[in-house]
Amino acid sequence: MAAVRLAVRRLLTDLPAAGPVLVACSGGPDSLALAAATAFVAPRLGRPAGLVTVDHGLQPGSAERADAVAAWARTAGLDPVEVLRVRVDGRPGGPEAAAREARYEALVEVARRHGAAGVLLGHTRDDQAETVLLALARGAGPRGLSGMPERRDLDGVPLLRPLLDVARDDTRSACAALGLDPWSDPHNTDPAYARARVRADALPALVAALGPGVVANLARTARLLAADTAALDALADAALADVRAGDEGLSVDGLAALPAAVRTRVLHAWARELGAAPAALSQRHVAALDALVTGWRGQGPVHLPGGRPVRRHAGRLLG
Known part of the structure; x- marks a missing residue:
């Protein structure tokens, strides 16, 4: 419990914005431990704290479980407490992506309504290590290997992850110490999902082969790459301004x-900037654009997602 509370205290102490913080809590051990720690720490720092639980409606009993989480939160002194019902059907992408999109939309909406300084998410060091392994398997670059950021602003709402240096075992132990009965999401053990397979098989195999420090080392790798990526992004922002050729491209x-x-x-x-959707813009598209600069052989235009062509003409890239 001390490890979880200390992580929350560090985040709230360094959070400059006024207003309450809201804990996104599914009722699982990570978010439940985070909510309990926030209920303990926030009042001692003079910070209002509430809880939001999202019912995706994807499993039997989800509505009752969300209501139970909300009822517990009120007894813990969290305020405001809200249950958000969202619709997942009809959204693009797989079920995980659709549920995540619906959840974040709901969290942003409620955070704005309450003027929240941020929404606290319960991702742990183990989650970060799993994210890095999944990124490696996809052949991701530094941005993907940077894992989940400690802070991400989504439509002006800070999403905050105070537990990225806290082990999953600590959140489970914290719940046990407080007599809390967390919910176990069956999706977390369903082998149909890649993350579940990494959690059940791949990461334990690495720990067995390389020792228990591998989880912390993977998470540290993400943190180091995140700092490098931020520095490169800043250089790229300045370089983009330097290479602009007026209104005539780059x-x-x-x-x-x-x-x-x-x-x-x-x-x-x-x-x-030219309108390519971030989710559809791949390394393949960027490599083709780069070839117009470094591997020019008179090739034709590169078609970005959405169909917009980029061509090389008279020493410029034109889109």
Whole structure:
């Protein structure tokens, strides 16, 4: 319990914005331990704290479980407490992505309504290690290997993860120490989901082969890469301004003079400016744009997601 409370105290102490914090709580051990720690720490720091639980309606008994989490939160002194019912059907992507999108939309809406300083999420160090392994399996670059950020602003609402340096076993132990009975999401053990397979098989195999420190090391790798990625992104922002050729696209010579790590970030950002959807813009598209700069053989235009062409003409990339 001390480890979870200390993590929450550090975050709330460093949180400059006024207003309450809201804990997103599913009733699982991680978010339940986070909610209990926040209920203990926040009043001692003079910070109002509430709880939000989202009912996706995907499993039998989900409505009753959400109501039970809300009832517990009120007894713990959290205020406001809200149960949000969301619809997942009809959204694009797989069930996990659709549920995540619906959940975050609901969290942003309730945070704005209450003027919240941020929404606290219960992802742990183990979750971060799993994220890094999944990114490695996809062949992700530094951004993917950076894992989940400690803070992400979504439509102006800070999403905060205070437990990224806390082990999952600590959240379970905290719940046991407080006499809390967390819910076990069956999706977390369903082998149909890649993350469940990583959790049940891949990560334990790495721990058995390399020792228990592998989880913390994977999480530390994400933290180090996140710092490097932020620095490269800042360089790319400045470089994009430097290589603009007025309203006539980007200077090929200016792009060619940039280090590859910066140039590809510039091209990625520019493609998004041209209207390419971030979810559809892949490394393949950026590599094709880069080839217009570094591997020019007179090739035709690159078609970005959405169909917009980018071509090279008179020393410029034009979109």
